[in-house]
Amino acid sequence: MTMMTDPVPATSHPGWFSRSEAWLDSKGKGAWIAAMVLGFVFFWPIGLAFLFYMIWSKRMFSKSCSRHGSWNTSRMTMTKSTGNSAFDAYKEETLRRLEEEQTNFETFLERLREAKDKAEFDQFMEERAKKNGDGTEAA
Template sequence: MTMMTEPVPATSHPGWFSRAESWLDSKGKGAWIAAMVLGFVFFWPVGLAFLFYMIWSKRMFSKSCSRRTSWKQNRMTVSSSTGNSAFDAYKTETLRRLEEEQNNFESFLERLREAKDKAEFDQFMDERAKQANRDRDDGEAA
């Protein structure tokens, strides 16, 4: 005999926890830290709970508390059409050119790093060879 249960209706408004989390996210990491400190001041288990939640949800070590904002999401909103075809073409061409310039600059920086690393390595090897020659000359003289 199976018992039929009615599905729980989905609520259109989030619970108090989700609202509090969203409110703290909108205020930034400082609000989370302030809430944690106040939790420790008034009742230490609450502060500890805030600390564990911040570590578990990766809010403690991220640059921003808001998980909704990212570079790719911002880029997606930029790439949306404005309705003006001339402006959209200009914007697309400008973004393409900027991305190309960024790629060229990053490759230039990579070549610069490689050249610096090679110069430092060559200097190290020259110093090592000089030291080996000095040690060999000192060994022959003795």
């Protein structure tokens, strides 16, 4: 008689704290602040604990809890193996392609910003030259 074991370890299920943290992260920084304020209203040590945790975990100073680090967190989750090598290879190739497209898009946006800055500067210089009256630039 062979003994069957549970393939999922007991530690794979996140605890209430991890689930609560993930839920607040999904709602954004406002949810963290609301939880902290409610903690202060109902029992001040809870609010203080929220404040210290937000400072310690750097949630207080990021632009948004869920969106600021979401790509890195999602990327770490997505690199876990599913057990199917063909799907894992497809997923990795798709993620690599998307990262490349993101890099290309960011480069494109940077070129647009530079072109806009140059156009605005050229316009400024033209207006400045017109104000001098004779069309020559002032030193």
